[in-house]
Amino acid sequence: MLQCTKSSINRRSWHLIHQLSIQYQQRHANYSRPPFKNKHIDEDYNNLDHKHIRNRKENQEDHLQLYKSWGQHLLTNPRVLDSIIRNSGVGSDDTVLEIGPGTGNLTMRLLEAANKVVAVEVDHRMVENLRTRVSERGFDEKLTIICKDALKADFPDFDLVVANIPYGISSPLVAKLVFGGYHFRSATLLLQKEFATRLLANPGDSEFNRLAVNVKLVAEVEHVMNVSKKDFVPIPKVDSSVVKIRLKTEIPDVNLNEWWAFTKTCFGKKNKTLGATFRQKKKVAELLNLSKATSFDGDIVRHESFDDEEDQSDILGIDGNLFKEKLVGILRTAGLEDKRPSKLSNEKLMYLLSLFNKAGIWFHDKEKPRDINASFAAL
Numbered sequence: 218m219l220q221c222t223k224s225s226i227n228r229r230s231w232h233l234i235h236q237l238s239i240q241y242q243q244r245h246a247n248y249s250r251p252p253f254k255n256k257h258i259d260e261d262y263n264n265l266d267h268k269h270i271r272n273r274k275e276n277q278e279d280h281l282q283l284y285k286s287w288g289q290h291l292l293t294n295p296r297v298l299d300s301i302i303r304n305s306g307v308g309s310d311d312t313v314l315e316i317g318p319g320t321g322n323l324t325m326r327l328l329e330a331a332n333k334v335v336a337v338e339v340d341h342r343m344v345e346n347l348r349t350r351v352s353e354r355g356f357d358e359k360l361t362i363i364c365k366d367a368l369k370a371d372f373p374d375f376d377l378v379v380a381n382i383p384y385g386i387s388s389p390l391v392a393k394l395v396f397g398g399y400h401f402r403s404a405t406l407l408l409q410k411e412f413a414t415r416l417l418a419n420p421g422d423s424e425f426n427r428l429a430v431n432v433k434l435v436a437e438v439e440h441v442m443n444v445s446k447k448d449f450v451p452i453p454k455v456d457s458s459v460v461k462i463r464l465k466t467e468i469p470d471v472n473l474n475e476w477w478a479f480t481k482t483c484f485g486k487k488n489k490t491l492g493a494t495f496r497q498k499k500k501v502a503e504l505l506n507l508s509k510a511t512s513f514d515g516d517i518v519r520h521e522s523f524d525d526e527e528d529q530s531d532i533l534g535i536d537g538n539l540f541k542e543k544l545v546g547i548l549r550t551a552g553l554e555d556k557r558p559s560k561l562s563n564e565k566l567m568y569l570l571s572l573f574n575k576a577g578i579w580f581h582d583k584e585k586p587r588d589i590n591a592s593f594a595a596l
């Protein structure tokens with residue numbers, strides 16, 4: 218006789234509901250299941266040509282092959298999808314920006330709840346699928362699709378961001394949202410759990426790093442919920458978390474280019490003391506060159522000899538040693554020579570940067586164009 222405990226019934230009914238929901242969504246989206254089983258995902262991914270859609274025949278037959286390089290893990294658990302919508306606080310007047318709508322599992326819910334949705338998707342096959350699915354529900358008027366790389370696209374005005382983003386572009390995308398000059402109420406993002414943990418870290422936490430320092434300057438991040446890898450098709454290797462990012466209303470008066478370059482220096486080896494970091498010959502030489510090329514108020518002054526090979530050398534001359542003493546002297550004045558950056562608040566770091574700048578020491582090379590994507594790609 219079949220023995221059923223309460224928990225096994227719950228598990229079975231949950232599994233059944235989950236399966237039915239996936240089947241419904243796939244029928245509705247007018248596409249077939251990816252041509253592989255979840256547990257074989259890694260082998261299948263390894264066999265794919267990630268740069269090109271190889272199997273044109275499959276494509277014409279309306280099958281969708283999913284690509285790891287585009288982070289194509291579809292969120293299929295309806296409970297999680299509903300919970301993201303609830304937590305995002307989307308209202309009927311809102312224009313929502315969604316990055317990476319994929320086949321539209323989240324998009325359809327957003328279209329029900331919002332006034333308008335702007336979806337930015339790099340994969341044109343996904344876009345075609347999404348258009349069909351949206352048309353079937355009569356939502357065409359509410360949806361604008363931008364078929365482009367989200368890092369290169371200009372976003373129109375929006376009130377909220379709600380997205381299960383491709384994890385490979387998490388850093389530059391978060392940077393684009395918080396430093397890109399956009400005004401929005403909040404960004405509810407599904408992220409790789411480790412990335413979310415780093416974003417949420419505070420000074421003194423082992424995960425505290427440059428990413429958290431930079432984002433904390435302009436935004437507040439709140440943990441919303443964890444999401445199991447089993448809620449995705451295909452199942453990824455990592456678990457996920459939903460976070461909510463809100464821009465601060467008052468942003469400290471700091472030169473952002475200087476701040477990014479400064480935190481890059483401080484957190485280059487985040488467990489080194491600042492004294493050790495600022496004594497490194499290469500760093501001293503680099504800062505000396507930069508400060509020589511920059512006038513006291515931060516403008517560029519090109520010296521004839523600036524590009525000489527010798528100037529780029531990591532062997533310090535008299536100038537270099539004096540400059541090193543100047544750097545260390547400033548750290549001492551701030552009481553931070555023996556402190557590790559991973560334990561310092563943003564206020565302390567900003568204070569230190571202001572002391573350096575006042576002393577004519579600059580971190581950002583003004584001749585290099587500002588590139589948020591590059592600044593954040595490796596965070």
Ligand SMILES: C[S@@+](CC[C@H](N)C(=O)[O-])C[C@H]1O[C@@H](n2cnc3c(N)ncnc32)[C@H](O)[C@@H]1O
Pocket residue numbers: 286287288289290291292293316317318319320321322323337338339340343365366367368380381382383384386
């Ligand atoms: C994790 S999937 C999410 C799909 C869907 N939102 C869901 O939850 O089922 C990420 C989506 O982002 C798209 N994508 C990947 N890189 C992108 C980029 N640079 N710009 C815009 N979309 C991108 C992928 O094609 C994929 O559809």
